[in-house]
Amino acid sequence: MKFANLKALGLVLAISSAVAGTAQAQVVGGTSDAAKVTIAASTVVGGPHSAGKVGIRVPNLSAAQYIDFQGLQGILGTDASGVTTFTAVTGTVTDHSQYGRFDFAKVSGYDIYFGEWKQTASVTAGDHTVYYGGTGASTSVPSSGSASYTVKGISDYQGKGILNGTFNASFTGSGGTLTGSLANAGSTYGVNIGTATISSSGTFAGVGASATGSGGTPLASSGLVSGRFFGTNVNALAGTVAFSGTNRQYSTAFGGTKN
Numbered sequence: 001m002k003f004a005n006l007k008a009l010g011l012v013l014a015i016s017s018a019v020a021g022t023a024q025a026q027v028v029g030g031t032s033d034a035a036k037v038t039i040a041a042s043t044v045v046g047g048p049h050s051a052g053k054v055g056i057r058v059p060n061l062s063a064a065q066y067i068d069f070q071g072l073q074g075i076l077g078t079d080a081s082g083v084t085t086f087t088a089v090t091g092t093v094t095d096h097s098q099y100g101r102f103d104f105a106k107v108s109g110y111d112i113y114f115g116e117w118k119q120t121a122s123v124t125a126g127d128h129t130v131y132y133g134g135t136g137a138s139t140s141v142p143s144s145g146s147a148s149y150t151v152k153g154i155s156d157y158q159g160k161g162i163l164n165g166t167f168n169a170s171f172t173g174s175g176g177t178l179t180g181s182l183a184n185a186g187s188t189y190g191v192n193i194g195t196a197t198i199s200s201s202g203t204f205a206g207v208g209a210s211a212t213g214s215g216g217t218p219l220a221s222s223g224l225v226s227g228r229f230f231g232t233n234v235n236a237l238a239g240t241v242a243f244s245g246t247n248r249q250y251s252t253a254f255g256g257t258k259n
Contacts, residue, residue, distance in 0.1 A: 029133025032242035039133035042068035130253035138202035151256030220247035
């Protein structure tokens with residue numbers, strides 16, 4: 001990223017004691033480690049940033065500081081895969097001039113973001129955290145039928161690139177099920193969400209996700225799937241797959257739209 005952009009971002013964060021007004025978007029989201037990353041309505045005001053949008057807070061921001069994804073994308077832009085990257089890493093969270101590494105993307109056409117964070121550039125350092133957040137969450141799901149979703153995922157983006165795949169939802173009167181998988185170019189890394197249970201209120205969850213390497217080599221199992229649908233007709237979805245212990249390096253964030 002350009003030095004001017006980094007300097008501008010640092011200035012915005014330095015003056016971001018200004019907090020949100022009373023009007024805020026109805027932001028919902030999730031994270032694989034709330035001690036590292038939380039999602040809520042943004043509070044940082046200044047430059048391209050404004051309050052009330054989908055925002056993120058990491059350890060080097062104060063408890064009241066949430067910076068909006070839209071403003072970050074405006075400063076930093078996106079690459080060919082639609083991913084925005086911000087890197088200001090250090091080995092310790094006590095250095096308040098450093099904010100870690102962010103890789104995140106926007107679900108096309110929707111106010112929904114998903115991505116990953118880590119304090120250093122190392123996905124194996126033990127703090128790799130994935131997240132999603134958005135507005136316009138679905139509050140119900142169809143009572144019958146099915147839908148497929150074209151989905152992108154992020155997991156160790158600098159090492160594995162963007163993940164692509166398809167999720168399939170089967171709706172019933174009480175909710176339904178969600179299945180699907182993601183893989184990077186060349187299928188050297190993939191994630192299968194197993195069978196997640198869809199609730200009637202628009203969320204989904206499961207405990208059977210797995211990660212594989214080249215040739216389908218098992219890497220991790222029993223991953224926790226968590227997410228929700230968005231839109232008045234479950235038009236989009238986003239969520240996370242969280243693996244525990246040393247396998248948290250394989251945790252994945254995803255988002256996509258209905259075909």
